[in-house]
Amino acid sequence: MKKLLWLGLVLVVFAGVALVGCNGAAKDDKFKVGVIYIGEPGDAGWTYAHDQGFKAAVKAIGEDKVELVIQQNVKEDQSATQAMEALINQGAKAIFATSFGYMDYIVDLAAKYPDVYFYHCSGYKAADNLSTYFGKIEQARYLTGMVAGSQTETNKIGYVAAMPIPEVVRGINGFTLGVRSVNPEATVKVIWTNTWYDPQVEKDAANALLKDGIDVVAQHQDTAGPQIAAQDAGKWSIGYNSDMSKFAPKATLTSAVWNWEVYYEPAIRAAMDGTFTSEQYFEGLNEGIASYSKLSADLLKDKGIQAKVDEMEAKIKGGYNIFTGPLKDNTGKVVLEAGKAHNDGELLSMMYFVEGVIGTIPK
Amino acid sequence: MNGLNIFQDLLASAVAMGTPILFTALGEIITEKSGVQNLGLEGMMYIGAITAFLSGLALTATGMPALTAMILVIIFAALAGSLIALLHAYVCLSLRANQIVSGLALAIFGTGLSYYLGKVFITDATAILNDRLTRFHFADGIDIPFVGQLLRAFLNQDLLVYLAYIMVFVVWFFIYKTQRGLNLRAIGENPGAADAVGVNVKLSRYIYVMIGGAFAGVGGSALIISASSVGQWGQGMIAGRGWIAIALVIFARWNPKLVIWGAYLFGIAMALESRAQIYGWFDNIFILKMIPYIVTILVLLVTFIFSKQKDIGEPESLSKPYDREER
Numbered sequence: 001m002k003k004l005l006w007l008g009l010v011l012v013v014f015a016g017v018a019l020v021g022c023n024g025a026a027k028d029d030k031f032k033v034g035v036i037y038i039g040e041p042g043d044a045g046w047t048y049a050h051d052q053g054f055k056a057a058v059k060a061i062g063e064d065k066v067e068l069v070i071q072q073n074v075k076e077d078q079s080a081t082q083a084m085e086a087l088i089n090q091g092a093k094a095i096f097a098t099s100f101g102y103m104d105y106i107v108d109l110a111a112k113y114p115d116v117y118f119y120h121c122s123g124y125k126a127a128d129n130l131s132t133y134f135g136k137i138e139q140a141r142y143l144t145g146m147v148a149g150s151q152t153e154t155n156k157i158g159y160v161a162a163m164p165i166p167e168v169v170r171g172i173n174g175f176t177l178g179v180r181s182v183n184p185e186a187t188v189k190v191i192w193t194n195t196w197y198d199p200q201v202e203k204d205a206a207n208a209l210l211k212d213g214i215d216v217v218a219q220h221q222d223t224a225g226p227q228i229a230a231q232d233a234g235k236w237s238i239g240y241n242s243d244m245s246k247f248a249p250k251a252t253l254t255s256a257v258w259n260w261e262v263y264y265e266p267a268i269r270a271a272m273d274g275t276f277t278s279e280q281y282f283e284g285l286n287e288g289i290a291s292y293s294k295l296s297a298d299l300l301k302d303k304g305i306q307a308k309v310d311e312m313e314a315k316i317k318g319g320y321n322i323f324t325g326p327l328k329d330n331t332g333k334v335v336l337e338a339g340k341a342h343n344d345g346e347l348l349s350m351m352y353f354v355e356g357v358i359g360t361i362p363k
Numbered sequence: 364m365n366g367l368n369i370f371q372d373l374l375a376s377a378v379a380m381g382t383p384i385l386f387t388a389l390g391e392i393i394t395e396k397s398g399v400q401n402l403g404l405e406g407m408m409y410i411g412a413i414t415a416f417l418s419g420l421a422l423t424a425t426g427m428p429a430l431t432a433m434i435l436v437i438i439f440a441a442l443a444g445s446l447i448a449l450l451h452a453y454v455c456l457s458l459r460a461n462q463i464v465s466g467l468a469l470a471i472f473g474t475g476l477s478y479y480l481g482k483v484f485i486t487d488a489t490a491i492l493n494d495r496l497t498r499f500h501f502a503d504g505i506d507i508p509f510v511g512q513l514l515r516a517f518l519n520q521d522l523l524v525y526l527a528y529i530m531v532f533v534v535w536f537f538i539y540k541t542q543r544g545l546n547l548r549a550i551g552e553n554p555g556a557a558d559a560v561g562v563n564v565k566l567s568r569y570i571y572v573m574i575g576g577a578f579a580g581v582g583g584s585a586l587i588i589s590a591s592s593v594g595q596w597g598q599g600m601i602a603g604r605g606w607i608a609i610a611l612v613i614f615a616r617w618n619p620k621l622v623i624w625g626a627y628l629f630g631i632a633m634a635l636e637s638r639a640q641i642y643g644w645f646d647n648i649f650i651l652k653m654i655p656y657i658v659t660i661l662v663l664l665v666t667f668i669f670s671k672q673k674d675i676g677e678p679e680s681l682s683k684p685y686d687r688e689e690r
Contacts, residue, residue, distance in 0.1 A: 040598055041488055042485055043597050044488045044489050044595070044597070048488050164648075191641060193637070194648045197597055198600065200380060200592050200593070201633065202593075204376055204379075204591065204633070204637060205636070208372065208634075208638050208641055209641060211368075211369075222597075223595055224491065232590075242489070246491075247491050247595075362648050
């Protein structure tokens with residue numbers, strides 16, 4: 001009897017697996033775009049922003065012409081290769097990989113499948129059929145920093161940050177430069193959490209900052225924990241990834257947001273009509289891939305800040321590099337002489353804090 | 364902020380952050396005292412969390428008072444946790460499979476099931492549970508230095524924290540001061556003897572495994588509905604707290620009176636992560652992140668080396684299946 005029970009269980013499991021496998025096996029002639037995500041779209045953060053971008057791109061091109069095939073929660077190891085090969089076997093002609101750690105696996109696959117187009121987010125290795133793409137979110141952070149700097153009463157701003165890597169450091173620096181462009185007295189205190197996703201820990205970090213006299217909390221995380229903490233304390237916050245005012249409407253002044261469709265739509269179109277060219281895409285406000293969500297007018301203290309933000313946005317769109325000298329790091333050392341500016345390579349490897357940031361980058 | 368206020372903030376945060384682990388470890392003490400090992404705490408916490416999130420959204424949408432809704436949510440999370448623990452009980456007690464393997468499987472299964480439920484039922488990725496527990500301030504207005512801060516850290520908390528205080532006492536009283544508690548300890552130490560005096564070993568173990576699951580479910584729900592949490596569901600949100608709870612049980616030598624301090628010690632280690640950086644005590648996050656685990660190892664070492672009695676409190680028959688016919 002017991003054996004029969006086990007046999008039955010095993011059969012049920014196999015049947016389940018087989019049924020799942022059948023999913024989406026229907027034949028059609030849509031152009032298939034394969035995507036691997038580091039997380040799942042439900043995280044309301046990084047992966048969510050990418051997912052929104054792909055959905056918008058597909059909608060714009062036409063759902064009858066293009067179809068997404070997605071693998072979620074793909075680890076940054078050999079399983080990335082398997083996930084991407086599975087997508088290619090399903091007929092995907094373009095593969096998008098949305099996390100830095102996929103880099104070496106995608107480079108290998110690009111050599112193995114020369115007639116498939118590959119796109120790697122935040123990487124730096126390109127090939128004939130492999131493009132890289134990333135956005136200058138620090139430009140959007142600069143603008144949100146201006147809002148934070150005009151809002152703070154204590155001149156102390158906090159920043160809950162995930163991992164000490166150049167992408168995060170660049171964001172902190174861009175934000176701080178924005179803060180100090182309108183309020184040279186203000187400082188930005190950085191707390192590392194060493195996690196992308198732990199709502200309780202991130203909220204606690206923000207709480208501790210607020211207790212220390214900080215009245216605006218910015219963040220580079222994948223949860224809304226810091227926003228909720230600011231709202232609970234009756235203070236303000238700056239969001240990231242997507243418009244976070246839906247989580248904390250009474251605290252969120254604005255958010256630095258991604259609009260990945262700006263890149264995805266033309267990239268997919270180019271793959272479809274065979275006009276793919278390998279490139280290293282690294283744009284910002286000018287193309288709209290990075291931008292900021294509408295300022296919460298009710299919460300703003302300085303009603304004139306919108307005009308200043310607009311002015312600066314126009315200047316950046318016109319080619320102004322926010323990392324232009326004279327620029328000092330937070331130990332007082334001169335990093336850039338007047339008139340000089342960081343190039344893209346220096347931006348992508350940035351590992352120092354600008355003047356005004358309180359905190360260190362752990363080694 | 365002056366030193367005393369920093370102390371209060373640190374301790375209050377530690378108590379709040381320790382509470383989910385405390386519930387889960389308390390439940391595991393009951394389960395293990397009955398002689399069953401359940402390593403599936405992480406999975407059961409995930410089930411508790413997703414249950415709390417989904418039922419919380421549904422209940423608060425009906426417009427009932429937030430506190431009533433949250434009490435129902437806690438009950439649902441407990442039920443869900445005990446149901447998933449029933450699976451472990453069946454596999455270990457009726458099929459007499461290896462408890463370690465079954466527990467590990469439960470950890471993975473519970474995690475996966477909660478992810479799946481999240482995908483199926485959460486259509487809006489930006490859903491958030493806004494009406495959560497709020498803090499009751501019992502200790503405001505006490506102006507004696509230090510004492511005031513100490514009381515405020517413990518007594519300006521939400522319902523779940525107070526429930527945890529009560530449950531520590533209830534579990535201790537049950538295990539050590541009641542007839543049923545004596546039976547519970549007996550089936551964990553010597554199930555044959557308990558059986559001989561008429562205790563239904565299998566049924567009791569079923570019940571205690573399910574009670575353990577209920578506690579873990581409440582522990583998981585705390586990460587959604589407590590005042591210190593965010594009300595957001597996400598994959599990875601339990602972040603190893605279930606595994607820490609297992610270490611905590613050994614650390615506390617299966618004693619509810621010790622587990623509360625162990626849980627808050629972990630809470631302090633977690634609360635230190637950000638405060639050490641803010642106040643400039645220590646600024647390497649990689650090492651700060653290790654503190655809870657270093658503390659575990661150190662305390663285990665110290666308790667094992669310096670304990671006078673060699674008995675560290677582990678139930679004799681822990682993770683040994685019992686069958687009357689095999690004696």
